[in-house]
Amino acid sequence: MSYSREEIAAGIERLAPWFYRFELPGDLHTTSALPDNVVPIHDTRLQMALRPIEQHFGARLKEIDCLDIGSHEGFYSVALASRAKHVTGVEPRAESRERGRFIADAMGLTNVDYRDGVAETLSRDLGRTFPLTLFLGVLYHVPDPVLCLRNVAEVTGELCVIETQVIDEVEGSTEWGSRGWTRSYQGVLALIDESDEFEVGSRETGVRPLVTCHSPRALRTMLLHAGFHRIDIIEPHDGAYEQLARRKRVVAAAWK
Numbered sequence: 001m002s003y004s005r006e007e008i009a010a011g012i013e014r015l016a017p018w019f020y021r022f023e024l025p026g027d028l029h030t031t032s033a034l035p036d037n038v039v040p041i042h043d044t045r046l047q048m049a050l051r052p053i054e055q056h057f058g059a060r061l062k063e064i065d066c067l068d069i070g071s072h073e074g075f076y077s078v079a080l081a082s083r084a085k086h087v088t089g090v091e092p093r094a095e096s097r098e099r100g101r102f103i104a105d106a107m108g109l110t111n112v113d114y115r116d117g118v119a120e121t122l123s124r125d126l127g128r129t130f131p132l133t134l135f136l137g138v139l140y141h142v143p144d145p146v147l148c149l150r151n152v153a154e155v156t157g158e159l160c161v162i163e164t165q166v167i168d169e170v171e172g173s174t175e176w177g178s179r180g181w182t183r184s185y186q187g188v189l190a191l192i193d194e195s196d197e198f199e200v201g202s203r204e205t206g207v208r209p210l211v212t213c214h215s216p217r218a219l220r221t222m223l224l225h226a227g228f229h230r231i232d233i234i235e236p237h238d239g240a241y242e243q244l245a246r247r248k249r250v251v252a253a254a255w256k
Contacts, residue, residue, distance in 0.1 A: 008106045015099050019204075020075040024106050044241035045136055045251065046079055048234045049161045052253035053132060056159050067130040067155060069119055070138035074100030074112065081112040084132070090117040090125075092207050118207060120147055123154035130155060136163040140213040141205060145189070146222055153227035153256070160228070162219075162252045165243075169215045187218025216250060228254035 003011065005026035012018075018030040020042060032039050057064065061083050068077040071089025073096050081087045081104070089112065091097050097114040104112045117125050119135070119142060133156045142148045152160055167190045176183040189212045194202075198209035205211075214222065216233070223231050234251040236244045243249040 002108055003106050011102050011106065015095075015102060018073065018099070019096075020073050022073075022075070022078075022103050024103070025108075041241040041243070041249075042075055044236070044244050045163050046076060047237060048240070048244065048251040049076070049134065049136065049163065050079075051234060052159065052161060052232065056253075056255075057132065061132075064131040066132040066134070067126075068134045068136075069122065069152060070135065070141075071100060071114060072096050072137075074103050074114065076134055076136055077112050077114070078103055078107060078109060080132075080134070081109045085111065087112040088130070089114040090119075090122065092116060092118050119151055120144065122151040126155050128155070129157040131157040131159070133160040135160060139164040139219075140166075140192070141194075141207075141211050143208050143210050143212060145212050145214060146226070149222050149226035153223075153254075156228075156254075156256055158256055160254045160256075162223075162254060163249065164219065164252075165213055165249050166216050166219065166247070167213050169217055171217075186221040187215040189214050189218055216247075219250070219252060223252065223254045228256060230255040 008024055008026055008028050012028065012030055017033040019032060020030065021032045021039060022030045063085055065086045066080050066084045068087055068089040071077050071091045074089055077087045077089040077100065089100055091114055100114045119138060133152060135152050139145055139162060170188045171185060173182045173184045192211050192213050193209065194205045194211055195209040198205045220231050232253045234253060
């Protein structure tokens with residue numbers, strides 16, 4: 001499907017407000033509803049995610065199917081679609097899937113599609129693996145990160161790239177059944193109540209109001225126990241978005 005410039009302009013207006021800025025044919029673009037100082041996070045995520053992807057797959061990337069988990073409006077799906085054989089986006093919000101389909105059609109991309117789904121049931125719902133999976137900006141919006149990462153691992157054939165907010169590390173030990181028996185913390189999880197944003201329909205929340213956020217050590221531990229055998233934290237590049245530059249968010253590459 002291809003759109004005229006007038007049809008693209010009408011679609012941009014009809015589907016507003018937009019979360020992402022998309023550059024579209026006819027010198028058109030969407031305008032992100034995010035503050036100007038936050039918008040650069042999307043390009044930083046993409047640049048950091050592409051580094052391990054291109055190093056691992058090289059020229060083979062154009063021959064593989066990819067999965068974008070929590071694809072939202074398809075910012076990362078369309079970025080991968082220009083590099084890979086096919087991209088499937090999984091997104092629980094119907095309005096976001098509609099925007100994603102419009103963007104793909106407006107850009108003339110025939111190798112990207114979107115389907116309903118959540119991270120907690122990926123393995124059952126998809127019934128297959130993808131050599132490459134993306135899990136960007138989602139993990140800190142779920143109430144059960146261990147379950148989600150197990151599902152992500154089960155649908156990942158080779159490499160998963162995760163981007164997530166993190167909390168400060170806390171180390172220590174706790175009694176475990178007796179005063180004399182203790183166990184060390186393998187990182188920590190914080191409970192975050194997003195009810196105020198969730199109840200007004202904010203698209204920056206997850207699909208439930210109570211979520212968790214994890215420390216870097218907790219992220220690594222959960223990934224290992226989910227079934228990944230190697231985890232690398234990707235270094236931010238010069239000019240990276242401020243939270244990623246300060247390690248308040250991280251991009252991790254996880255290999256099966």
